[in-house]
Amino acid sequence: MCAAVRTEAAAAEPRSRTELVLRRQAPWVRARRGLGPYLLVAPAVIVLVAVLGYPLWTLASLSLQHFGLKELIAHEGRFVGLANYTSIFSDPVFWTVVLRSVAFTVVAVGLTMLLATLIALLLGHVSRPLQVLLTSGLVFIWAIPPVVAVDIWQWMFDFEFGVVNWALTALGAGHFIHHNWFALPLEGFTVITLLVVWGAIPFVSITLFAALAQIPRELVDSAQVDGANGWQVFWSVTTPILKPIFLILISLSIIWDFQVFTQIWVMLNSRPGSGYFTMAVYSFFESFRITQYGLGSAISVVTVLALLVVTFFYVRQMVRIVEAPL
Amino acid sequence: MGTTGRRRGLTRRQRTRLLANLTGLLVFALLMFPAYWMVATAFKPGRDILRLTPQWFPVNATLANFIDAVGRPFFLEDARNSVVITLSALTISIVVAFLAAVAVARFGFRGRAAFVVIIIAVQMIPLTALIIPLYLLLDKVGQTDTLTGVILTYLILVLPFMVWTLRGFIINVPVELEEAAQIDGCTRFGAFMRVLFPLVAPGLVATSMFGFIQAWSEYIMAYVLLNSQEKQTLSVWLASFTTQRGTDWGPLMAGATLTAIPVVVFFLIVQRNVVTGLTAGAVKG
Known part of the structure; x- marks a missing residue:
C-alpha cells in the first residue's frame, strides 16, 4: 500500500x-x-x-x-417468512418488554441529562482547584468498566451488609436492614437506573462543560447588562447555542440506554427474571437461553429499526458539524 | 452582577462562590463514594467487611483480598487473555483506522461523504444486536471459544470511533506543512511520514488508549464467544465471581480494583485529548 x-x-x-x-x-x-x-x-x-x-x-x-x-x-x-415477527407482535410479553425499555430509557436519559447539565453548570462556578478535582473525579468514574461498576453497586445494595441499607435506616427513611432490592423489579430497576445514570453522567457533563466554555463571554455579559437573571441567561442564551450538542448527547444516551444489557444481566447474576427483561435482555434470553435464534434476531431487528430513527437525527446533526469546516 | 451586594460579611458574589464550592464538594463526595467504597472494601479484612454498621476507613488494612483474588482459578489466565485480545485488536485497528482517517481528512474522493456517514452511523448500532449473527457465523467456521474470534469482533467495537477521532487530529494539522515539504522535494508519502506522522503521534497514542479502554471493558461479546474458563477475559471472570460460591465481597472488590486499574490510569492520562477529539467544533455547528 x-x-x-x-x-x-x-x-x-x-x-x-x-x-x-x-x-x-x-x-x-x-x-x-x-x-x-x-x-x-x-x-x-x-x-x-x-x-x-x-x-x-x-x-x-x-x-x-x-x-x-x-x-x-x-x-x-x-x-419461515414473517412468522417470527407475527409471533413476537402477537405476544403480550413483547409489548410489556417494549414498554419497559421505553420507560427505563426515558427515566434514565432524563435523569442523566438533568444531573449532568447541573454538574456542568456547577463546574463553571466553583473555584479552580475544585474544578480540577471534580473533573478528575468524573473522568475516573467514566473509566470504570461496566462490570466493575455493577459489582460495586451490588455490594453497596447488598441486602445484608450493604452500606445503602444501613444509611437509609440511619437517616430515618424506614427500616431497610435486610431489605432485598431485587425482589421487586421496580426497586431493582431503581438501583439499575442509578447505576446507569452514575456511569453516564461523566461523559455528558464533561462534554457539556467543554461546550459551555466555548460560549462567547460577550453574549452572556450583554444579556446580563440587559437585565437577564441567571435562569433567563441559561434559557435564552446558553441553551440555543448548545442545542446541537444537546441533540447529540440525547441521541447517544437514548441509544446507549435503550440497549442496556450488561448492567441488568450481571446485576442479577446472569439469571434475570422476566420482570427484568428489556429489549436486549429479551433478545439475548430467547437466543442463548432457549435457543430460539430466529425469534431473538427478530427482536434485535425491531430494536435496530427503532433506534434508526434516533440515529438519523444524530447522524444529520454530526454531518452538519463535520461538513461545516470542510 | 454583584453590585447590589448586601452589607454583610460577604458580598453576593462571594456567597454564590462559597455556595457553589460547598455544593461542588458534596457532589464530588457523592459521585466518588462508590469507587472509594470498592477500594476501601478491597483493603479490609473479612470481619471488617461483614459488619452491620459500616467501617468507613480500612483501619486494619491488609492485602489478603488481593492475594486471594489473584490466586483464584483462572485469574492469571484471564488477565493474560484480556491483554492479548486488547492489544491485538488495538494494533490492527489503529493501523486500519489511521489509513482511513488520512484518506478522509486529506483526500477528496468519490464516496467520501458516504464513508463518513457510515462511520458515524455504525457507532449507533447496538452491539447486542450483532451477537446472534456473529456467534452463529463464528460457530459455523469453528471459531467460537477462540481468542481470534473475539479479536475480530472487537475491531468493529473500536474501529469507527478511531477513524472518527484520528480524522479530527489530522484535520488540525495544517495541510500547508505537508505541501511545503513536498515543494522541498519530499514525495507525498515522505511528507506524510516526516511531517504529518510526528504531529499526529500524540493523537494516535490518545486514540489507542481510548480503544484499549473500550476493548478491555467489553463484556457481552467475550461472555458469549468464550466458553472455557481459561479462555475468558477479566470482565467475564469478574462477572461470574458471585455465582461461583455465594459472594466473597473482599476478594470481589479486590478483583474489581485490579480490573479497573489499567483503564483508569490510561484514561486519566488521555482524557483531555479524547474530550477535545469528541467535541471538536461541536458548538460551531
Whole structure:
C-alpha cells in the first residue's frame, strides 16, 4: 500500500514551475483521480463489511428463519417468512418488554441529562482547584468498566451488609436492614437506573462543560447588562447555542440506554427474571437461553429499526458539524 | 452582577462562590463514594467487611483480598487473555483506522461523504444486536471459544470511533506543512511520514488508549464467544465471581480494583485529548 502511494506521488512530480503552481492551487482535484485514497480506506471498508455489514445481513435473514437447537447443529435455518415477527407482535410479553425499555430509557436519559447539565453548570462556578478535582473525579468514574461498576453497586445494595441499607435506616427513611432490592423489579430497576445514570453522567457533563466554555463571554455579559437573571441567561442564551450538542448527547444516551444489557444481566447474576427483561435482555434470553435464534434476531431487528430513527437525527446533526469546516 | 451586594460579611458574589464550592464538594463526595467504597472494601479484612454498621476507613488494612483474588482459578489466565485480545485488536485497528482517517481528512474522493456517514452511523448500532449473527457465523467456521474470534469482533467495537477521532487530529494539522515539504522535494508519502506522522503521534497514542479502554471493558461479546474458563477475559471472570460460591465481597472488590486499574490510569492520562477529539467544533455547528 505504501509503495502504491509513493509511486503515485512520484509519478506526479512537478515538471515545470507552472505545473507546480497549478498543483498548489488545486491539490484535491488532482488527488481525486488517483487510486491512493481508495487504497487507504480499503482495509477499513473490508473490516466494516466483514464484521458489521455481513453480520447485519445475517441478522436480517435469521429473523426470517426458524433457528433452534436442531438448526444450530446443522448450521442451517429453515425459512419461515414473517412468522417470527407475527409471533413476537402477537405476544403480550413483547409489548410489556417494549414498554419497559421505553420507560427505563426515558427515566434514565432524563435523569442523566438533568444531573449532568447541573454538574456542568456547577463546574463553571466553583473555584479552580475544585474544578480540577471534580473533573478528575468524573473522568475516573467514566473509566470504570461496566462490570466493575455493577459489582460495586451490588455490594453497596447488598441486602445484608450493604452500606445503602444501613444509611437509609440511619437517616430515618424506614427500616431497610435486610431489605432485598431485587425482589421487586421496580426497586431493582431503581438501583439499575442509578447505576446507569452514575456511569453516564461523566461523559455528558464533561462534554457539556467543554461546550459551555466555548460560549462567547460577550453574549452572556450583554444579556446580563440587559437585565437577564441567571435562569433567563441559561434559557435564552446558553441553551440555543448548545442545542446541537444537546441533540447529540440525547441521541447517544437514548441509544446507549435503550440497549442496556450488561448492567441488568450481571446485576442479577446472569439469571434475570422476566420482570427484568428489556429489549436486549429479551433478545439475548430467547437466543442463548432457549435457543430460539430466529425469534431473538427478530427482536434485535425491531430494536435496530427503532433506534434508526434516533440515529438519523444524530447522524444529520454530526454531518452538519463535520461538513461545516470542510 | 454583584453590585447590589448586601452589607454583610460577604458580598453576593462571594456567597454564590462559597455556595457553589460547598455544593461542588458534596457532589464530588457523592459521585466518588462508590469507587472509594470498592477500594476501601478491597483493603479490609473479612470481619471488617461483614459488619452491620459500616467501617468507613480500612483501619486494619491488609492485602489478603488481593492475594486471594489473584490466586483464584483462572485469574492469571484471564488477565493474560484480556491483554492479548486488547492489544491485538488495538494494533490492527489503529493501523486500519489511521489509513482511513488520512484518506478522509486529506483526500477528496468519490464516496467520501458516504464513508463518513457510515462511520458515524455504525457507532449507533447496538452491539447486542450483532451477537446472534456473529456467534452463529463464528460457530459455523469453528471459531467460537477462540481468542481470534473475539479479536475480530472487537475491531468493529473500536474501529469507527478511531477513524472518527484520528480524522479530527489530522484535520488540525495544517495541510500547508505537508505541501511545503513536498515543494522541498519530499514525495507525498515522505511528507506524510516526516511531517504529518510526528504531529499526529500524540493523537494516535490518545486514540489507542481510548480503544484499549473500550476493548478491555467489553463484556457481552467475550461472555458469549468464550466458553472455557481459561479462555475468558477479566470482565467475564469478574462477572461470574458471585455465582461461583455465594459472594466473597473482599476478594470481589479486590478483583474489581485490579480490573479497573489499567483503564483508569490510561484514561486519566488521555482524557483531555479524547474530550477535545469528541467535541471538536461541536458548538460551531
